[in-house]
Amino acid sequence: MGGSDVARTGLTTVAVVDDHPAIVAGIESWCAAADPPARVLAAGATPGVAWTGPGSEADVVVFDLMLSGSVPHYGDLRRLVDAGRHVVVYTMREDRDAILTCLDIGAFAHVAKTEGAAHLVHAVHAARGHVPYTPPAMARAICTDTRPGRPALTPREVDVLVNWFACESKEMVARKLNLSVRTVNSYIDRVRVRYANAGRPARTKAALVARAIQDGVVSLEDL
Template identity: 60%
Template sequence: MTDLDDAPTVALIDDHPAVLAGLASWYGAADPPVRVLASGSDLAVAQDGPGREADVVVLDLQLSATGPSYDGLRQLAEDGRAVIVYTMLDATDVALTSLDLGAFTYLTKAEGARHLVAATRAAAQSLPYTPPALAGAFGSDTRAGRPVLAPREVDVLLEWFQCESKRMVAQSLGLSVHTVATYLDRVRIKYANAGRPAHTKALLVARALQDGLVALEEL
């Protein structure tokens, strides 16, 4: 039996009570389960009380009838939270903008329990997760703002995606750990300067997928 104290935890933000109840049911039925610490219809769910301690925040991007609101996502991401955008909106520009603002991943509500639970587990462990809708958005991304990476920066980046540590990357490529860290810092700086920050490994994977540096099957 799984120790619930070790289970991933989540805060749910959605303005439809039926959706919140359904998500709680999915997480409770998962094997092993995911613990819902708090749920409700506004950002305070993740900022106050038990929700502050949640590993992952699941956020409905459309909490009003006026269209997607990115302010809440931006605020949570700036606070260092792992945010899964979970929405009815299946739109490439919305998905990519969400990632650019710091979302861990983007799921449509049509993608169901399997992808949501898997994405939540991945987010809790800072591991990349790309559901079908997001993969489609990556494939159709034609926006400008892609930084120009040097060939060695790309080599180090892709090797890092396959390794558990910078030390392993250094051993594989015949570099020092310091040099590997320097290359990765340069890549992050270039993405930040392009207005697409990537503070975590998971976000760097997302950027590399967006920009065609790596294919899903390679991960």
């Protein structure tokens, strides 16, 4: 079955960037056994696997931050995000600085390898479906973030933001709040600009959720 055939089935497809064969084998097994299942289209020890061949068509890239060494591959993560790829960072790094840096760059979620199969599979499906997902280490990092740069949001911006987090689409938010989709997009774009101007960019929905939790706009229990 080719990449386009897989896409037509609605199956979540994955490219795995990890230099540990046992980890790759585990991810392939977890994805196949998931409900609903996902399929690993390509896997390799360098980011090139996500840029060429079947990996270039994958819905989600599972990315090991610490490939072949002790230096985080933030540059490769940024290039994937800038290209519009949905990236789930899956790594042994679970310290707050690493997690928050990944979210700042635009990773959809950060899953620590100690958190296991269920969290990774949930994060992969969430990334494909554009819905928030906060594994435990990521939640702890968000809740203990004390960095400055909290922008002032208007009550209407907060209202739109909270409803967007709770809904599957902007169309649903528009119907609920009796707004046009264009107006909903405008509010969300303004919030992104406010955060970018404060030095805390939020390129993805997951990153914007993280910002909102950090700033007390929503709580984890609300998601």
